[in-house]
Amino acid sequence: ITVSNWELVTIEVETNFTVLGEDALDTDISIADGVTPSTGFTFITFDGCGTPLDSGTLDGLFSVYYVESEPVNGTQAVVRGAIVDNENGTYTAQLVTDIATEYDAYFAFGDGCEVIIDESVSPVLVTLPSEDECFIGSITNASLVQPLPPVTEAPTIFIDLEDDNSQLVKIASSIGSVLGFGTLVAGALIVVYKR
Numbered sequence: 001i002t003v004s005n006w007e008l009v010t011i012e013v014e015t016n017f018t019v020l021g022e023d024a025l026d027t028d029i030s031i032a033d034g035v036t037p038s039t040g041f042t043f044i045t046f047d048g049c050g051t052p053l054d055s056g057t058l059d060g061l062f063s064v065y066y067v068e069s070e071p072v073n074g075t076q077a078v079v080r081g082a083i084v085d086n087e088n089g090t091y092t093a094q095l096v097t098d099i100a101t102e103y104d105a106y107f108a109f110g111d112g113c114e115v116i117i118d119e120s121v122s123p124v125l126v127t128l129p130s131e132d133e134c135f136i137g138s139i140t141n142a143s144l145v146q147p148l149p150p151v152t153e154a155p156t157i158f159i160d161l162e163d164d165n166s167q168l169v170k171i172a173s174s175i176g177s178v179l180g181f182g183t184l185v186a187g188a189l190i191v192v193y194k195r
Helices: 166-194
Strands: 006-010 028-031 041-046 060-070 078-080 082-085 090-094 102-109 116-118 125-127 135-146
Touching: 041 102, 060 082, 060 090
Parallel strands: 028 135
Antiparallel strands: 006 041, 041 090, 060 078, 060 102, 082 090, 102 135, 116 125
């Protein structure tokens, strides 16, 4: 079986095709926790007659890199994408990273086709293999990785004791005063009647 063509679609909106080399129609959004994969982009493979393939095992022919869209302080994050074989002729390129930023994606498909990344220069130099031997493509603004939300602690409830207990204090002091006065009167009466 020869793969004659491939197209890139987003998982969320499979009817909207993303045009390679241009902005993604739906930017893939994920969290920078270093564990959770992005939804990613799905490649659909076709046979020599243009019919979509319905089985997998071609995931080793994909090379995917996500490169930070804009350099920060002269450096750019570069992350190799993970390829998931959906075992139905489609393959999903996912991003897993703990670096929160926006990424462009670069793809190559074919035997021996590899995206070449040169991180020794700024901005990072991305070289795609020859179109004669490989199916290649890029998508700007392909993935937005958001920082982890801040950890929120349970709210601390402060009780203003002066306001909340003021009625209780008034009642207790009134009862204490009455009891104290009653005890004083009782003591006085006991002394007077005992004599």
